Amino acid sequence: MLQSVAVTTADAHRAIDAVWRIESPRLIAGLTRIVRDVGLAEELAQDALVAAVEQWPESGVPDNPGAWLMATAKHRAIDRLRRDARLERKREEIGREVEAAQKLATAVPESSGDFGDDLLRLVFIACHPVLSTEARVALTLRLLGGLSTDEIARAFLVPESTVAQRIVRAKRTLTAAHVPFEVPVASDLEARLASVLEVIYLVFNEGYSATAGDDWMRPALCLDALRLGRLVADLLPREPEAHGLVALMEIQASRTKARVGPAGEPILLLDQNRGQWDQLLIRRGLAALERAEALGGALGPYALQAAIAACHARARTAEETDWAQIAALYDALAQLAHSPVVELNRAVAYGRAFGPTAGLELADALVSEPSLKSYHLLPSVRGDLLAKLGRSDEARSEFERAAALTRNARERDLLLERAAGCSRS
Amino acid sequence: MRFLMYEVDNSASANTPPSPALLAEMGKLIEETTKAGILLATGGLGPNPTRVRTSGGKVAITDGPFTEAKELTGGFALIEVKTKEEALEWAKRFRKIVGDGESVVQEVFGG
Numbered sequence: 001m002l003q004s005v006a007v008t009t010a011d012a013h014r015a016i017d018a019v020w021r022i023e024s025p026r027l028i029a030g031l032t033r034i035v036r037d038v039g040l041a042e043e044l045a046q047d048a049l050v051a052a053v054e055q056w057p058e059s060g061v062p063d064n065p066g067a068w069l070m071a072t073a074k075h076r077a078i079d080r081l082r083r084d085a086r087l088e089r090k091r092e093e094i095g096r097e098v099e100a101a102q103k104l105a106t107a108v109p110e111s112s113g114d115f116g117d118d119l120l121r122l123v124f125i126a127c128h129p130v131l132s133t134e135a136r137v138a139l140t141l142r143l144l145g146g147l148s149t150d151e152i153a154r155a156f157l158v159p160e161s162t163v164a165q166r167i168v169r170a171k172r173t174l175t176a177a178h179v180p181f182e183v184p185v186a187s188d189l190e191a192r193l194a195s196v197l198e199v200i201y202l203v204f205n206e207g208y209s210a211t212a213g214d215d216w217m218r219p220a221l222c223l224d225a226l227r228l229g230r231l232v233a234d235l236l237p238r239e240p241e242a243h244g245l246v247a248l249m250e251i252q253a254s255r256t257k258a259r260v261g262p263a264g265e266p267i268l269l270l271d272q273n274r275g276q277w278d279q280l281l282i283r284r285g286l287a288a289l290e291r292a293e294a295l296g297g298a299l300g301p302y303a304l305q306a307a308i309a310a311c312h313a314r315a316r317t318a319e320e321t322d323w324a325q326i327a328a329l330y331d332a333l334a335q336l337a338h339s340p341v342v343e344l345n346r347a348v349a350y351g352r353a354f355g356p357t358a359g360l361e362l363a364d365a366l367v368s369e370p371s372l373k374s375y376h377l378l379p380s381v382r383g384d385l386l387a388k389l390g391r392s393d394e395a396r397s398e399f400e401r402a403a404a405l406t407r408n409a410r411e412r413d414l415l416l417e418r419a420a421g422c423s424r425s
Numbered sequence: 426m427r428f429l430m431y432e433v434d435n436s437a438s439a440n441t442p443p444s445p446a447l448l449a450e451m452g453k454l455i456e457e458t459t460k461a462g463i464l465l466a467t468g469g470l471g472p473n474p475t476r477v478r479t480s481g482g483k484v485a486i487t488d489g490p491f492t493e494a495k496e497l498t499g500g501f502a503l504i505e506v507k508t509k510e511e512a513l514e515w516a517k518r519f520r521k522i523v524g525d526g527e528s529v530v531q532e533v534f535g536g
Contacts, residue, residue: 284465
């Protein structure tokens with residue numbers, strides 16, 4: 001049944017976009033199950049979209065747009081298989097395709113509602129380790145986020161042709177590698193899931209770091225990542241790291257408003273107006289963290305980072321922050337995922353929890369770390385700890401060094417201010 | 426963009442509890458929107474609202490139920506989507522399940 005109300009073309013296109021965003025992931029997933037080739041499945045889905053763009057402005061959006069798109073895509077699939085068969089390709093291949101066509105004709109209708117497994121398989125294909133990270137990101141946003149090539153390009157500040165090429169190559173690679181449409185077996189699951197979560201968190205951070213800019217596409221990546229994360233956690237409810245990542249993203253997203261000042265300047269966590277934190281997202285984040293913890297076992301890197309973020313989220317004022325707990329969580333994180341940046345954060349937590357001497361001890365150990373050589377936060381942290389110990393001269397030179405290293409003008413002003421403050425005392 | 430969706434008029438079924446079939450359908454939709462990662466919060470609203478009204482600096486409290494047609498009834502959902510059209514598409518899906526009546530879809534600022 002089609003709606004009788006005629007709509008304007010522009011309205012219709014916006015409505016089609018909305019339907020596409022909702023329906024395309026499971027449409028592509030369902031088609032991949034049938035044709036066993038994600039590239040072909042995506043083309044068929046695109047064919048269906050083209051048909052919708054042609055027909056819906058006239059006819060209105062169908063009552064069940066998902067079923068309409070699937071039926072249309074299946075017809076295209078059968079057309080293609082017949083056409084290909086007429087080309088008289090290798091006999092065995094035709095046999096296979098006829099079989100596939102029969103499967104197609106008898107395939108279960110998609111309205112059954114149980115599309116979760118197909119979606120999960122699609123997630124694992126899009127984030128397959130055979131693909132480069134960039135390709136995984138582009139393919140995931142395209143196949144599971146319903147983003148167009150143009151939207152992905154704008155979000156990642158690269159030319160559209162680059163993204164288009166990445167996606168074409170990625171699909172070719174998947175076909176060539178005969179990547180099966182399946183959820184990885186238990187022994188592979190951990191590594192394969194890590195690849196999925198990495199892609200999602202990368203998308204989130206790309207959006208989160210875009211604090212300013214004229215294009216809303218970049219900040220919107222946070223929403224795409226949250227959607228994907230919630231989807232994966234829902235489909236893999238027994239995986240604590242999936243919930244851990246969701247928790248981390250929800251809590252970080254809760255601070256979006258508070259982390260940028262009126263002039264676009266970054267505001268550090270402890271200086272943020274906590275009244276601007278989104279309590280709904282915080283509650284969702286804490287609930288996701290609870291789910292991760294309830295699954296038992298030691299927390300993974302995402303859940304640990306979420307637990308640290310949760311310590312800040314639970315504190316009503318900066319002074320109420322449970323730094324001893326944060327220090328303990330950084331200890332655990334350093335064991336699991338040791339990195340100079342984690343060490344530096346650990347130094348900050350130690351400084352707050354156990355006094356500046358304890359913090360400085362950890363920070364000093366990083367001075368010779370090559371990867372932090374031009375990282376302004378190291379001298380900035382050391383300057384802060386030295387100032388607290390009353391070692392003003394050393395503190396001043398650290399703040400000056402940090403000011404020289406940062407690329408952010410506002411941060412530079414702030415650091416020079418602190419340096420000047422040291423000389424006065 | 427966040428949108429609040431709520432029912433303002435379900436007079437056809439206002440005084441009858443939802444059937445098990447309707448509840449099952451609603452459950453499916455909630456599951457679907459949760460899986461899609463767009464449902465932030467949802468809830469049903471109790472049948473007897475209380476009005477708190479100020480007039481000339483005085484506060485008056487009136488217990489429901491109220492008889493006006495456009496009563497906020499049923500339930501609400503807070504969703505986060507990219508466009509208004511996407512919110513409307515979900516609202517359409519909701520309306521198809523619950524039958525005759527009216528929902529309001531309103532953008533929430535500051536979310």
